[in-house]
Amino acid sequence: MRELKILVVVIFFSLVTYWLVEPYAHSQMHKHVESEGFEYKNLPEVAKGDATAGEGLVMSNCIACHSIESKGMAAPMDAVTSSASYGVNPPDLSNAGAIYDAKFLAAFIKDPASASQVAHKFADGTKSHPMPGYAWMSEGDIANMVAYLQSIAKKDLTEKEVFVDACGRCHAARYDGKVIGEKWTQIGQKPKFKYEKDSLAFDIKVLEYQDNLKKYMGKLPPDLSIIIRARSHNFLETFIENPQTQLEGTAMPAVGLTKDSFHKVMQHLENIGDPSAKDRAAYGPWFLLYMVIFTILATLWKKSVWKKLH
Amino acid sequence: MAHFDKNAKPFSEQWLQDRLAVKTLRRVLAEEYWIPKDINFLWAMGMILAVTFGLLLVSGIFLLMYYKPDVALAFDSVNYTIMQEVGFGWLFRHIHGVAASVVFLIIYIHMFTGIYYGSYKQGREMIWISGMLLFVTFSAEAFSGYMLPWGQMSYWAGMVITNLFSAGSLELNGVVEWIRGDYVPGDAFLTRFFMLHVLLLPLAILGIIVLHFGSLRIPHVNNQEGAEIDFDAEAEKYLAGKTKEAKVIRFQFDFLSKDIMVLAWFLILFFYLVFYHFGFAMDPVNFDPADGLKTPAHIYPEWYFLWSYEILRPFPKDPGLIAFAFAQVIFVLLPFLDRSPNAIPAHKRGKPFFIWFWLLLIDMIILTAMGKLPPEGIFSTIGLWAAWGFIILWVALPFITKNEKVK
Numbered sequence: 148m149r150e151l152k153i154l155v156v157v158i159f160f161s162l163v164t165y166w167l168v169e170p171y172a173h174s175q176m177h178k179h180v181e182s183e184g185f186e187y188k189n190l191p192e193v194a195k196g197d198a199t200a201g202e203g204l205v206m207s208n209c210i211a212c213h214s215i216e217s218k219g220m221a222a223p224m225d226a227v228t229s230s231a232s233y234g235v236n237p238p239d240l241s242n243a244g245a246i247y248d249a250k251f252l253a254a255f256i257k258d259p260a261s262a263s264q265v266a267h268k269f270a271d272g273t274k275s276h277p278m279p280g281y282a283w284m285s286e287g288d289i290a291n292m293v294a295y296l297q298s299i300a301k302k303d304l305t306e307k308e309v310f311v312d313a314c315g316r317c318h319a320a321r322y323d324g325k326v327i328g329e330k331w332t333q334i335g336q337k338p339k340f341k342y343e344k345d346s347l348a349f350d351i352k353v354l355e356y357q358d359n360l361k362k363y364m365g366k367l368p369p370d371l372s373i374i375i376r377a378r379s380h381n382f383l384e385t386f387i388e389n390p391q392t393q394l395e396g397t398a399m400p401a402v403g404l405t406k407d408s409f410h411k412v413m414q415h416l417e418n419i420g421d422p423s424a425k426d427r428a429a430y431g432p433w434f435l436l437y438m439v440i441f442t443i444l445a446t447l448w449k450k451s452v453w454k455k456l457h
Numbered sequence: 458m459a460h461f462d463k464n465a466k467p468f469s470e471q472w473l474q475d476r477l478a479v480k481t482l483r484r485v486l487a488e489e490y491w492i493p494k495d496i497n498f499l500w501a502m503g504m505i506l507a508v509t510f511g512l513l514l515v516s517g518i519f520l521l522m523y524y525k526p527d528v529a530l531a532f533d534s535v536n537y538t539i540m541q542e543v544g545f546g547w548l549f550r551h552i553h554g555v556a557a558s559v560v561f562l563i564i565y566i567h568m569f570t571g572i573y574y575g576s577y578k579q580g581r582e583m584i585w586i587s588g589m590l591l592f593v594t595f596s597a598e599a600f601s602g603y604m605l606p607w608g609q610m611s612y613w614a615g616m617v618i619t620n621l622f623s624a625g626s627l628e629l630n631g632v633v634e635w636i637r638g639d640y641v642p643g644d645a646f647l648t649r650f651f652m653l654h655v656l657l658l659p660l661a662i663l664g665i666i667v668l669h670f671g672s673l674r675i676p677h678v679n680n681q682e683g684a685e686i687d688f689d690a691e692a693e694k695y696l697a698g699k700t701k702e703a704k705v706i707r708f709q710f711d712f713l714s715k716d717i718m719v720l721a722w723f724l725i726l727f728f729y730l731v732f733y734h735f736g737f738a739m740d741p742v743n744f745d746p747a748d749g750l751k752t753p754a755h756i757y758p759e760w761y762f763l764w765s766y767e768i769l770r771p772f773p774k775d776p777g778l779i780a781f782a783f784a785q786v787i788f789v790l791l792p793f794l795d796r797s798p799n800a801i802p803a804h805k806r807g808k809p810f811f812i813w814f815w816l817l818l819i820d821m822i823i824l825t826a827m828g829k830l831p832p833e834g835i836f837s838t839i840g841l842w843a844a845w846g847f848i849i850l851w852v853a854l855p856f857i858t859k860n861e862k863v864k
Contacts, residue, residue: 149497150497150498153497153498153499154498157499157566160818160822161562161566163822164760164822164825164826165737167822167825167826167829168737168760168763168825168826168829169736169737171826172826172829172830175830175831175836176754176755176829176830176831321533321537322536322537322541369745372536372537373536373744374744376739376741376744377741377742377744377745378741379741422541423540423541423547423548426547426548427547427551427732427733430548430732431728431732431733434728434731434732435725435728435729435732438721438724438725438728439725441721441724442718442721442722442724442725445714445717445718445720445721446718446721448714448717448718449714449715449717449718452710452711452714453711453714453715455700455701456494456700456701456706456711457701
């Protein structure tokens, strides 16, 4: 009975200390932002557009800068040259209709800087967003373009495809490769080269791209290899949804992911940054079961030894 | 050669007894190493600490096979090679990280048990002092280990702690550079902390553990009521078969069976933390690579250093350093600051010491919490009062214990 009382005291003070330095301290240190569930409620609804009418509009307005590889339209410039012109390589539009929210796409086409919450970067008027706004176009035409992009998009994108499209032109992920030497860079997957000079030539291109990106973003966006362990789920969710809510003034744009694409991005980040999560879940119960059996045996042994002592 | 059994078979018990005194050792260190019977589970913390240290040592050996002490390679060798490529590397790292944190929880429970039951005086002073030496070496071991993944918190904690050696207004910047081997934490800094973590400090710890165990053997372990026990008389009773009457038990296996039972309960908690709840021991900030150009929004030490950090922080620079130095050494002096002749549990010593004990515990928990919270508004006020509380409690100790009646 007395031991039980002592145990309660020990557990009480340990838990109070834990609660103070972990949940409570972190609640005071980090701003809490509620996620809006990637619903973009503040953006106006988009009317149902006509994909056939949208096709012509996309062809005449978008492909001067953007590739649509699924339709056989290659990018006009390679990634490094593009980054020299625009700061960042413009995305391929093959799957934009599936990855990004329709309301966000419409708002972005109309005014890219304000839709992506980075108007502050261009406030002094010396620079403008690399993509021109299409506010002159009618709402109906914009809705038609969105409808076209949605009609051509692949429905079941892989986690990595979403990551590459939404994050991978600014963020590298050096742990994302099946063999040593392979990794994701801002200009694409670096393969394992047979000859070192090919590997170095690739690295030079990456460095050139990164220099252009630095000029555009202010600093090189961080490598996302283990960001899944460096930030909480809530931080990543709300930061990706609207970076300004967590880090006011940041150069990172809101990218307009749908809820489904967000989950795919998170799953990809876990795959590259915390692959042992699966092993932990698989082995944890067995370790605990072993320890419980050990504890039962140890308790019985103690009882048998102490029988002669009490 | 005196008594020597020439007919003993090689490696038989007698043969080993003649050469290594194995039977004598077993008797003195295990079977007739008498422990009081009147003890509770808190007496098993020493065994839990020994086993946790064992877990740290074994997991550390596996980590050491793949870790690379180089500022360009360290981060990826931990977070990629060990966590992703090496089979079960993640398990060894989680065991190492969680054990390093949990070992301090057990150390604090062990320390406060010693304080509560008066196990630091009346012949047990060396147990306490060697224990506090272990606390200091474990702290250095934990700090040096925290540098190794070379994440943001490694770098900035290294920066802040080494800066303390400039001794405030004395501005001994040369000392700081000498410790770092550079103007800022860099490669020389990392490699020397690596050496300390994997060689010098573990050696020191092993040596002091032997001293700590040795210091227990002569004065014997304390008991729950602080009762004076005639160990020889009680041992005779035990050996005569009156095991129920005797106030002592054998170390092996009477005491050990209880130790191992408590250890087993502890290991359930430990492996639960390793698999499901490791965030407290593996700070997310340290999963960002070290960046000397980007100070983290909040720099804080691991939870077990927070109380002493908070004694440093609320004061101006020089008084803060003096208070910090005071906090580092004052626990060692406990056997001499407690002037009471009573080596009995706090609740039997009368109100003043009993209240002192609980105030100290609560004050250190408050300091721990304030050490992590941002030093703003009410938190810095509470922190300042708690730091003064700590100092006042220790200054008051000799006075409140001096007049304690002999019980």
